[in-house]
Amino acid sequence: MTTRPEFRARYWIESSTPLAKAAEVIAGEQSSGTFLKLASETDVLKERSRARVVAVEPQGEAATPSLHSAHEERRGAAGPYHQGEIEIAFPIANVGPHLGTLLATIAGNLFELGEVTGCRLLDLHLPEDYARQFAGPRFGVAGTREHAGVSGRPIIGTIIKPSIGLTPEETAALVDTLCEAGLDFIKDDELICDPPYAPFEARLAAVMPVIERHADRLGRKVMYAINISGTPDEMRRRQDQVAEAGGTCVMACVNWVGFSGVQDLRAHAELPIHGHRNGWGMLTRHPALGFAFTAYQKLWRLAGIDQLHVNGIRNKFWEPDDSVVASARACLRPEPGLAPIMPVFSSGQWAGQAPDTYAALRSTDLMYLAGGGIIGHPDGAAAGVASLREAWEAAALGESLEAYARTRPALRAALDFFGGRA
Amino acid sequence: MTTRPEFRARYWIESSTPLAKAAEVIAGEQSSGTFLKLASETDVLKERSRARVVAVEPQGEAATPSLHSAHEERRGAAGPYHQGEIEIAFPIANVGPHLGTLLATIAGNLFELGEVTGCRLLDLHLPEDYARQFAGPRFGVAGTREHAGVSGRPIIGTIIKPSIGLTPEETAALVDTLCEAGLDFIKDDELICDPPYAPFEARLAAVMPVIERHADRLGRKVMYAINISGTPDEMRRRQDQVAEAGGTCVMACVNWVGFSGVQDLRAHAELPIHGHRNGWGMLTRHPALGFAFTAYQKLWRLAGIDQLHVNGIRNKFWEPDDSVVASARACLRPEPGLAPIMPVFSSGQWAGQAPDTYAALRSTDLMYLAGGGIIGHPDGAAAGVASLREAWEAAALGESLEAYARTRPALRAALDFFGGRA
Numbered sequence: 001m002t003t004r005p006e007f008r009a010r011y012w013i014e015s016s017t018p019l020a021k022a023a024e025v026i027a028g029e030q031s032s033g034t035f036l037k038l039a040s041e042t043d044v045l046k047e048r049s050r051a052r053v054v055a056v057e058p059q060g061e062a063a064t065p066s067l068h069s070a071h072e073e074r075r076g077a078a079g080p081y082h083q084g085e086i087e088i089a090f091p092i093a094n095v096g097p098h099l100g101t102l103l104a105t106i107a108g109n110l111f112e113l114g115e116v117t118g119c120r121l122l123d124l125h126l127p128e129d130y131a132r133q134f135a136g137p138r139f140g141v142a143g144t145r146e147h148a149g150v151s152g153r154p155i156i157g158t159i160i161k162p163s164i165g166l167t168p169e170e171t172a173a174l175v176d177t178l179c180e181a182g183l184d185f186i187k188d189d190e191l192i193c194d195p196p197y198a199p200f201e202a203r204l205a206a207v208m209p210v211i212e213r214h215a216d217r218l219g220r221k222v223m224y225a226i227n228i229s230g231t232p233d234e235m236r237r238r239q240d241q242v243a244e245a246g247g248t249c250v251m252a253c254v255n256w257v258g259f260s261g262v263q264d265l266r267a268h269a270e271l272p273i274h275g276h277r278n279g280w281g282m283l284t285r286h287p288a289l290g291f292a293f294t295a296y297q298k299l300w301r302l303a304g305i306d307q308l309h310v311n312g313i314r315n316k317f318w319e320p321d322d323s324v325v326a327s328a329r330a331c332l333r334p335e336p337g338l339a340p341i342m343p344v345f346s347s348g349q350w351a352g353q354a355p356d357t358y359a360a361l362r363s364t365d366l367m368y369l370a371g372g373g374i375i376g377h378p379d380g381a382a383a384g385v386a387s388l389r390e391a392w393e394a395a396a397l398g399e400s401l402e403a404y405a406r407t408r409p410a411l412r413a414a415l416d417f418f419g420g421r422a
Numbered sequence: 423m424t425t426r427p428e429f430r431a432r433y434w435i436e437s438s439t440p441l442a443k444a445a446e447v448i449a450g451e452q453s454s455g456t457f458l459k460l461a462s463e464t465d466v467l468k469e470r471s472r473a474r475v476v477a478v479e480p481q482g483e484a485a486t487p488s489l490h491s492a493h494e495e496r497r498g499a500a501g502p503y504h505q506g507e508i509e510i511a512f513p514i515a516n517v518g519p520h521l522g523t524l525l526a527t528i529a530g531n532l533f534e535l536g537e538v539t540g541c542r543l544l545d546l547h548l549p550e551d552y553a554r555q556f557a558g559p560r561f562g563v564a565g566t567r568e569h570a571g572v573s574g575r576p577i578i579g580t581i582i583k584p585s586i587g588l589t590p591e592e593t594a595a596l597v598d599t600l601c602e603a604g605l606d607f608i609k610d611d612e613l614i615c616d617p618p619y620a621p622f623e624a625r626l627a628a629v630m631p632v633i634e635r636h637a638d639r640l641g642r643k644v645m646y647a648i649n650i651s652g653t654p655d656e657m658r659r660r661q662d663q664v665a666e667a668g669g670t671c672v673m674a675c676v677n678w679v680g681f682s683g684v685q686d687l688r689a690h691a692e693l694p695i696h697g698h699r700n701g702w703g704m705l706t707r708h709p710a711l712g713f714a715f716t717a718y719q720k721l722w723r724l725a726g727i728d729q730l731h732v733n734g735i736r737n738k739f740w741e742p743d744d745s746v747v748a749s750a751r752a753c754l755r756p757e758p759g760l761a762p763i764m765p766v767f768s769s770g771q772w773a774g775q776a777p778d779t780y781a782a783l784r785s786t787d788l789m790y791l792a793g794g795g796i797i798g799h800p801d802g803a804a805a806g807v808a809s810l811r812e813a814w815e816a817a818a819l820g821e822s823l824e825a826y827a828r829t830r831p832a833l834r835a836a837l838d839f840f841g842g843r844a
Contacts, residue, residue, distance in 0.1 A: 282713070
C-alpha cells in the first residue's frame with residue numbers, strides 16, 4: 001500500500017476496547033491523530049505521517065484490569081479486558097535519526113492512554129539503513145575483549161565492595177588485592193562516583209598506577225570500569241582523564257545519565273562504555289507496564305554502549321532465570337546495523353552458575369562478575385577467581401563441576417563452601 | 423546519634439519480610455552494605471556511609487504480592503506481605519551535588535531487591551544548603567510569567583495539532599491563527615522535533631516572524647515552547663537559535679533527554695525550560711512501583727526545569743483527578759532552596775474544568791492548555807480562547823460558569839457545545 005520507509009514497535013497491551021481498535025488509538029496518539037477531527041489532517045498528511053497497525057494478535061482476556069484507569073471508570077467500562085500483542089509501523093520520516101524523538105514516539109504518552117489498562121514495549125525493528133544512522137556500539141563484544149586482553153573465555157570480574165565509603169587509598173589497596181588474585185575486570189559500584197571522601201580524580205589517580213603495575217606482570221591491563229556518570233561536561237572530562245591515565249573502560253548509569261548524555265559520551269569517548277542499568281526494576285518489573293529488556297537493550301545499543309548488565313542466574317534480585325537468559329541472548333544477537341554488546345552477569349554469582357549459564361547461552365562472550373564468590377572464597381580471592389575460571393572451563397567442555405573439581409582444589413572448595421550455602 | 427548531614431527519601435514498600443527488616447535491607451543495599459560481611463566495612467566506614475532507617479510505618483498486609491519475585495519463590499516465601507511507608511536517611515557525603523548519583527542512590531537497584539514485592543519512591547527531603555548546590559529552576563513561576571507577559575490569570579495555551587505532519591509553512595499558518603485568537607502560549611507536540619519534512623531550523627524560521635508580528639499588536643510575545651530535545655550539542659545550538667530568533671521558551675522531553683542532558687541545557691539556557699514528561703505513565707502507573715509525582719517533580723526541579731506537565735482534571739488519560747491536583751500542588755509548593763515551577767495542565771481541557779481546578783489549587787499560577795477546547799469551539803478559536811479566560815475569571819471570582827456565561831457568549835457556547843458532549 002505504502003512504500004514510505006518505516007520502523008516497527010511491538011507491544012503487549014490490555015484494553016476493554018477490542019484490541020484492533022485500541023491499537024488504532026495508540027497508532028493515532030503516537031502519530032498524526034487527534035481526538036478531534038481536524039481539517040488540517042489532510043489525506044496527504046495522513047499518508048505521510050500516520051502510523052499503521054500491522055499486527056493484532058489476541059492472547060486472551062482478564063476479568064479485572066492490570067492497571068487502574070480513571071477514564072475507564074468514568075465511562076463505566078467493564079471487562080473483559082482483552083490482552084494480546086500488537087505491532088505498529090511508524091514512518092521513519094516522523095522521527096529521523098533522533099533517539100529522543102524515537103523514544104517519545106514508541107514509549108511516550110501511550111502508557112497513559114485511558115483506554116489502555118496494560119502496555120509494555122516488547123521489541124523494536126529498525127531497517128538496517130535507519131539503524132546505521134545512530135552511533136551504535138563502537139566496541140561491543142570484540143572491542144571489549146580487545147581492551148581487556150581476554151579471549152576464549154568469559155571476562156571474570158568483581159565490584160568494589162563495600163559499595164561506598166572506601167577512601168581512594170583503601171580502594172587502591174583493594175584493587176591491588178583483586179589484580180593479584182588474577183581478575184580481568186573490576187568495576188565501581190553504581191553508588192559511587194564523585195563523593196567528597198573519594199573524589200573521582202583522587203580515585204582514578206590512586207587506582208590506575210596499581211593497574212599499570214600489574215599489567216607489567218600480567219601482560220594485559222585489568223579493565224577498571226570507573227563510574228564517570230555526571231553532566232556531559234563532567235563525563236567528557238572524566239573520559240579524557242581515564243584515557244590519559246591509561247584506563248580501558250568507563251561506566252555510566254544509563255537511566256540517570258539518560259539518552260542524550262550517553263549519546264554525547266559515545267560521540268566523545270575513546271574507551272568502551274560499561275552501561276549500568278540501575279533503576280531498571282522500575283521500568284520492567286510489572287509485566288503489564290514499561291519495557292521488556294529486548295527493546296531496552298536495543299535502544300541503548302543505538303545510543304552506543306558496549307556492555308550492559310543483565311543480572312545473573314539464581315540472583316539475589318526478583319528476576320527469574322529465564323528472563324536473565326533472554327536478556328543476555330538479546331545483547332548478543334546481531335541486529336541489522338547494530339553490533340552485539342557484552343552482557344554483564346552479576347548478583348549472587350559464583351562458580352556454581354557457570355554450567356547453567358553456558359548451557360543457556362552456548363557462548364562465553366560475557367562478563368561474569370562475582371563478589372562473595374571471589375572475596376568470600378574460603379581460600380582467598382585468588383582461589384575465588386581460579387574457581388570461576390575452572391567452572392567456565394568445565395562448562396565449555398561439557399564436564400560436570402563435580403568431575404572437573406577432582407583435580408582442582410579451588411573449584412572443589414567453592415563447591416563445598418558456596419554450594420552448601422545455596 | 424550522628425551529626426553527619428543527611429537527606430531523606432520516603433518509600434511505600436511491600437515485603438514478606440517484616441517492614442523494619444526490609445527497610446534495613448534497602449538502606450544497606452543503597453549504601454555501604456553487602457550481602458557478605460566484609461572486614462573492610464569498618465565501624466568508621468559505617469558511621470560515614472551507612473544509610474539509616476528513620477521511620478517505619480506499617481499500613482496493613484496483603485495475601486498476595488503486588489509484584490512477582492523469583493527470589494521469594496525460591497526461598498518458599500509465603501504471605502502475608504507487609505505494606506507501609508519507610509523513610510531512609512542517607513549521608514549527603516555519599517552523593518555530593520550530583521544528580522545521577524542521587525538517582526542511583528534513591529531509585530537504583532532497590533526496585534529489584536528479591537525481598538521487595540513493591541517499592542515506590544514517594545518523596546524526597548533535601549536540606550536547604552544541599553538543595554542549593556543543584557541548579558534548580560532559573561525562572562520558575564515568576565520568570566515564566568515575565569517571559570509570557572501574563573499576570574493575574576493562568577497562561578492559556580494550546581498544542582500544535584496534528585501532532586506531526588505539518589510542514590513549517592503549515593505550522594506557521596496555524597500559529598498565525600492561534601496568535602490571532604489571543605493565546606498566550608503555543609507548544610510543539612512532543613512527537614515533533616527535527617523531522618525531515620519539518621526540520622527544527624525551518625520550523626523556527628517559519629514560526630518566529632509570525633510571533634514577532636503579533637507581538638507588535640499584542641504588546642506581549644506569545645510564548646512558543648519549541649521542542650529542542652536532542653543531544654547536548656543539539657540542544658545548546660537550538661537554544662541559542664531560539665534566543666537569537668526572539669523566542670521565549672524551549673521544550674525538552676525530560677525522560678528521554680535525561681538528567682544529564684537537562685542539566686546541561688539548564689547550565690547553558692537563557693530561556694525558561696518547558697519540561698514534557700511523556701513516558702511518565704511507565705514510571706508511575708502501577709501503585710506499587712516507580713515514582714510518585716511528588717518525588718519526580720522535585721528531581722526535575724533540582725535539574726532546573728521551569729514548567730512541568732501534570733495532566734488535567736477529567737483528562738483523556740488514566741489518571742484520576744486527585745492525582746492531577748496533588749501533582750500541581752507539588753509543583754507550586756516552595757521547597758527549601760528550590761523555587762516553585764509552573765504546572766502545565768492539558769489533555770481534554772476546556773472551559774468546564776476551570777472551577778474545579780481553581781477550587782483544588784486556590785491559585786492561577788498555572789498553564790492551561792486546551793486543544794479541542796479552543797480549535798473545536800463552535801464560534802472559532804478566538805471564542806475558544808475567550809471562553810477559557812472567562813471560565814478562569816469566573817472561577818477566581820467564585821461565580822458559577824452558568825451565571826458568568828449569561829453576558830458572555832463565548833463561554834455560553836462552550837458550555838452548550840462541550841458541556842453537552844462531556
